Amino acid sequence: MRSYRRTVLLLLHNYFEIIFWFAAAYLVLAGEFRFENMNGSLVGVIYSSFVVMTNFGSPGIKAQTVVGLYVLWAQSITGLFMTLLSLARFIALLPAPGTLEKGERQD
Template identity: 50%
Template sequence: MRNSDNPKAFILDFWAFIFKVLGKVSFFNFVRFLFPSARTGLFSEAWALGHVVLSVLSVPAVLYIKNYYVGLTIAAYALLRVFEVVVYQTNVLLFDEYRATKAGKDYTLHGYRRMVVLLMQNYFEIIFWFAAQYIFFDSLFSFSVEGSHESVFGAVYTSFVVMTSFGYYNVTPLGVLAYSLVIGQAMIGLFMTLLSLARFIGLIPTPKSRDISEQ
């Protein structure tokens, strides 16, 4: 069949463009725009590790600092950061190499192990960011387990349960925003879990086989 007989595929180009634009909408890129000297791999790693620390600190901050505007600022930044992480990981998984190949450029990674470490950092970071959300937006949920939103470990546990499954037996959403948070985290958790498994499997060396058909 001639190439002209096939309609031009556009779906990859469409989503590659969408996620390229979404990738620009991040505080990370804004900081690098203001400080060009920050455009290094070392800064990127420090940024990722620093946000893991910030996400962990956000949970007790929202819980113990009894100030609405502080909590709102943390909650808003948490959602922005989660959005940034998901867009970044989607670009790395699907579109960065695709765009580079179409542009005739070489595409290389710093290293697969580095990529997996950063991915795991992002995974646990998201759990803590959402834990802060469950504390701040506690009035939007009904918690069946005592302490699910009244302690650091309770909030982290609630976030972990939602992140690792579609079941949220100890937290019931009471409105559209609450359902959006829970469904959003469950979908992100599924995506990040599959991505983590794929990355880990990719690192496992394939042993040689004695079966001639497999050689």
């Protein structure tokens, strides 16, 4: 690992890449979804993709078919998995806390 900043930037890049790929899937499979309050505009679809990725579900997009439901679930699970993986990675990088016990020190 070169730096924490690089790791964070790569992680954010990966999040946004997945958001845009799912937004493209929503546009290609537009018949599988019902877009509320945005009429399927590009900005609205990207926003819906972001909300589905960061939450479980979106008030702005509803699945009309089973395929649409699978796509929404896939994005929600991907977002959850990426968040857990990212947290695990950063927790593993944290330095170990010091100890006051003489038997545990590695002086």
